[in-house]
Amino acid sequence: MPARTRRRGEALEHAIHRATLDELADAGYAALTMDGIARRAQTGKAALYRRWAGKRELVLDALLGVLPDPGEVAPSASVRDELLATLTIMADTVAGRSRFPSLDVLLEVLRVPELRDAFASRVIEPRLRMVHGILRRGAERGEIDPARISTLVARAGPALVIETFLLTGAPPPGDELARIVDTIVMPLLSPIP
Template structure:
């Protein structure tokens, strides 16, 4: 169990990868409340010292693990319409809630939101960049003349993810392509300047 028992076994990014995977497995098994640095170290096959050299506690480790586990945001495709690029961004959000990424799924996210400090960090470092990504796509649509300026109302970027979350909470299933289309109709209602 001690690191010195097998020095040089794994180092650098290889060890960090093992720790991130162990953290995700521990979160899925025990939730954030039951998460411990000792449990993560045991599952990763390393010592606690390896964790504490990199992270002062479980909170920053979980945040780094989320960044590791979340797939990159889909880059807008210049060959597609802005609406299609928005659909890609919303589908990426839906995949996270549905557990189609390395993130354990919505149960874990709800668990995280119970911790006020972690919730604030999660909102700032994980959610905010994704909302900014959606806002950037909306800006592009307005600048390109596809959407009217009304598309940039203050809650526009939040509306799509909120409706996806609501669909999941009400049905237990992420929205399919047709529902994503309806969500986009809601987000863009009255803002389209050209025919689809």
């Protein structure tokens, strides 16, 4: 067994997060233990329990620790540009340019009801609120029909990014992201003729 290294603060937390996601991918949630995570992170179990009450809280914190802040898109004068920027951030994230959890980890999280619900409320919903904000700003500028804004429309673009990732193991490329915005999302926001 490798010797434990003396780390503190952010370095220790990062090592624990990485160990948690790696252990989750290898062992699955049911077999995941604080002992296994501590061993993989090369730290003591007490360091984990000082920060987290148990594996559920640690797994969620590890996921949040590797995902970018959902509010990274600067407002612009175009709903299309903001949506495209949002989907590009999502695609970059799932492509691994922002330390997105592996497909195995994500699927494991989605199989466990308590994790799935927490993941939805702490990861998915804030990003959907961001998309709703983009749509509201566009409606206030008169760019889109406010009557067409709905949760289903807000979910359409992000859902296609995630679906592509789940089906192919890679996110949609930039030209496909533009087609998602131009041929699916924006037409859903236009007034019905």
